[in-house]
Amino acid sequence: MFLIIQTALELGFLYAPVAMALFLSYRILDIADLTTDGCFVLGGAVGVTVCAAGHPVLAFPLAMLAGAAAGFVTALLQTRLGVPSILAGIVTNTGLYTINLMAMGRSSNKSLLGTDTVFTLLKATGIGGEWYELLLAAAVTVTAGVLLYFFLGTRLGLSIRATGDNRDMVRASSVNPTYTITLGLCIANALTAMSGVMVGQYQKTVDINSGTGIVVIGLACLIIGETVLGRRTMLKGIVAVMVGSVIYRFIYAIVFYTKVVSVDFLKLITAVVVGLAIAAPTVKKWLAFQNRKRTARREAGKNA
Amino acid sequence: MLDVNNVSLTFNPGTVNEKSALKNVSLHLAPGDFVTIIGSNGAGKSTLFNVIGGTYFADGGKVILDGRDLTFLPEYKRAKHIGRMFQDPLKGTAPHLTIEENLALAYLRASEKTSPLSRVNKKDRARFREQLAQLGLGLEDRMHQPVGLLSGGQRQALTLLMATVVTPKLLMLDEHTAALDPATAEKVLALTKEIVGKNGITCLMVTHNISSALSMGNRTVMMNDGEIVLELSGAKRAEMTVPSLMELFKEKTAKTLDNDRMLLES
Numbered sequence: 001m002f003l004i005i006q007t008a009l010e011l012g013f014l015y016a017p018v019a020m021a022l023f024l025s026y027r028i029l030d031i032a033d034l035t036t037d038g039c040f041v042l043g044g045a046v047g048v049t050v051c052a053a054g055h056p057v058l059a060f061p062l063a064m065l066a067g068a069a070a071g072f073v074t075a076l077l078q079t080r081l082g083v084p085s086i087l088a089g090i091v092t093n094t095g096l097y098t099i100n101l102m103a104m105g106r107s108s109n110k111s112l113l114g115t116d117t118v119f120t121l122l123k124a125t126g127i128g129g130e131w132y133e134l135l136l137a138a139a140v141t142v143t144a145g146v147l148l149y150f151f152l153g154t155r156l157g158l159s160i161r162a163t164g165d166n167r168d169m170v171r172a173s174s175v176n177p178t179y180t181i182t183l184g185l186c187i188a189n190a191l192t193a194m195s196g197v198m199v200g201q202y203q204k205t206v207d208i209n210s211g212t213g214i215v216v217i218g219l220a221c222l223i224i225g226e227t228v229l230g231r232r233t234m235l236k237g238i239v240a241v242m243v244g245s246v247i248y249r250f251i252y253a254i255v256f257y258t259k260v261v262s263v264d265f266l267k268l269i270t271a272v273v274v275g276l277a278i279a280a281p282t283v284k285k286w287l288a289f290q291n292r293k294r295t296a297r298r299e300a301g302k303n304a
Numbered sequence: 305m306l307d308v309n310n311v312s313l314t315f316n317p318g319t320v321n322e323k324s325a326l327k328n329v330s331l332h333l334a335p336g337d338f339v340t341i342i343g344s345n346g347a348g349k350s351t352l353f354n355v356i357g358g359t360y361f362a363d364g365g366k367v368i369l370d371g372r373d374l375t376f377l378p379e380y381k382r383a384k385h386i387g388r389m390f391q392d393p394l395k396g397t398a399p400h401l402t403i404e405e406n407l408a409l410a411y412l413r414a415s416e417k418t419s420p421l422s423r424v425n426k427k428d429r430a431r432f433r434e435q436l437a438q439l440g441l442g443l444e445d446r447m448h449q450p451v452g453l454l455s456g457g458q459r460q461a462l463t464l465l466m467a468t469v470v471t472p473k474l475l476m477l478d479e480h481t482a483a484l485d486p487a488t489a490e491k492v493l494a495l496t497k498e499i500v501g502k503n504g505i506t507c508l509m510v511t512h513n514i515s516s517a518l519s520m521g522n523r524t525v526m527m528n529d530g531e532i533v534l535e536l537s538g539a540k541r542a543e544m545t546v547p548s549l550m551e552l553f554k555e556k557t558a559k560t561l562d563n564d565r566m567l568l569e570s
Contacts, residue, residue, distance in 0.1 A: 155412035156420040158405055165398035172357070172396075173410065173466075174383035 006134065008253040012246030013137035014202055017144055017195035018214055019221035019241035021188040024148070026219065027237065029164040029184045034089030035074045036215035038096030039067050039189045043196025044206035045103035048110050051201055056118045059197050066103075067193025070096060071185035079178040100208055108208040117201035137198060144191060145238045151187075152234045160184045161234075213267050220270050221245040223277040305506045306333040306474055311355055311365035325351040327530040328365070333474075338500060338507040338521030342514060347527040349510045353476050356508075358382040370473050387467030387505075389460070389480040396463030399452030403443055403462065406451050407432045410466035435465055439495060457488030461495055468499050475500065477509040493520070514546045528557045 025033040043063040050059035070092055077088035104110040119133055128135035151157045163170050163180040170177050200206040225244025229236050256263055308331040315323045325348050341349050354360045356367055358379035367374045374382050389396055397406050408424040436444040439461050467475060481489035493516060500507050511517050517524050524541055526534035533556045
């Protein structure tokens with residue numbers, strides 16, 4: 001049980017930046033950014049490669065820069081070149097596959113054996129004891145969350161939020177939506193890549209397929225968190241992605257250790273949960289309407 | 305303040321749908337001028353606004369505001385100096401942002417020398433409160449509520465405040481009360497008069513309501529088929545009545561003002 005809790009918390013915070021990125025792109029900018037899968041691997045690939053070269057800390061800014069570049073390409077495609085936003089993400093994502101292979105030295109995976117990572121560096125100092133991995137992951141993710149929260153209250157942050165909320169208004173109020181969308185996607189993908197480099201150094205390996213479906217898992221975390229905490233304010237939203245991410249990994253860990261269902265099913269279950277959760281408002285509306293029709297019919301029958 | 309020189313714009317040139325929306329339109333506003341614009345649907349009123357505001361670029365002619373040539377400046381850059389309001393109350397505010405955040409956005413973007421990372425401080429907040437209180441809608445006690453919860457009239461009043469929270473060089477009102485009920489429209493018009501008057505804002509207002517076209521501002525312009533057909537100011541405008549203006553319109557354009565709303569609201 002102890003192991004389950006520890007693993008769930010660790011993985012929860014390690015993957016939370018992906019959910020945070022989706023909070024920014026999907027919730028705030030209202031753009032389904034499918035760059036996420038490839039971008040996560042990109043962060044891992046760049047991060048692990050730089051780490052293998054002996055710079056575990058430098059790996060973070062470089063991986064985030066690479067992620068931001070990927071976000072920039074997606075943004076460029078949709079804002080300047082008229083590619084529909086979902087397609088823009090898919091196109092970038094496809095291109096990233098090759099980039100990721102190259103970042104790993106034309107190999108489909110790369111391992112860190114015997115090299116220092118940020119985690120081993122922290123372990124060596126003795127800070128955090130048994131919990132050093134959780135401490136680091138939580139520190140990085142919470143810092144990112146705090147920075148994001150403050151950023152969203154600035155003029156630029158408000159502009160980004162308004163862009164996703166009312167593009168008509170933004171255009172007529174001296175905010176360039178091309179700029180805000182580009183900036184928002186760069187930040188979101190930098191966050192995704194940050195998660196990638198953390199996970200890569202934590203697992204001491206990165207694989208070309210490690211990002212498959214991460215966007216749906218991220219959305220699941222986002223939705224779980226919002227269901228638990230609500231989504232009225234920015235602060236709640238940012239805390240919610242972390243809580244959601246931990247809960248998701250908790251469920252994952254329980255399934256993994258207890259084998260109540262085979263782990264093979266997890267992606268299918270996740271997909272179904274996310275699909276239903278996003279469909280919920282529409283389904284609810286439809287049910288309410290059917291209910292009204294039935295009531296009206298019954299009353300008409302009574303009066304006849 | 306504003307010089308529109310020989311501006312023309314043609315939609316779908318070279319096709320069967322070719323429409324000459326503006327034909328060599330010239331309009332000059334002195335600082336503090338408040339010009340009301342009337343004309344039937346398709347006369348080119350909104351197109352003129354869109355050319356001044358930068359939604360469309362003119363095919364020919366120039367748009368100059370306060371000595372600066374705006375003709376090819378993108379919309380978002382012009383918006384720093386031009387406040388704009390539309391007929392649809394949903395267009396001017398961001399529904400999921402709170403009243404305070406909407407105001408902050410309007411305030412921070414328009415004020416000079418603010419860094420992109422600047423935030424509103426206590427002093428700004430107190431200022432917002434004071435200005436909201438002047439609207440007389442009780443919004444000052446709801447600053448942390450999302451704007452989506454406000455009614456159309458409240459949203460339009462807030463949009464007016466946002467457009468003028470930093471005094472713009474030009475304020476353009478495109479039938480900004482047309483979607484509101486008569487009582488609310490009256491209130492928003494009164495607020496418009498007050499805010500524009502107090503700050504001496506140079507203002508352009510499109511309206512279908514002929515009586516407010518005559519009662520508000522100091523000049524009235526009539527457009528038809530992409531041209532300005534009549535300009536009224538001074539004594540001539542002062543003695544103009546709604547029926548005589550409609551008669552004049554018939555004379556100028558050889559057609560009646562074919563808009564039911566004008567008759568109903570006059």
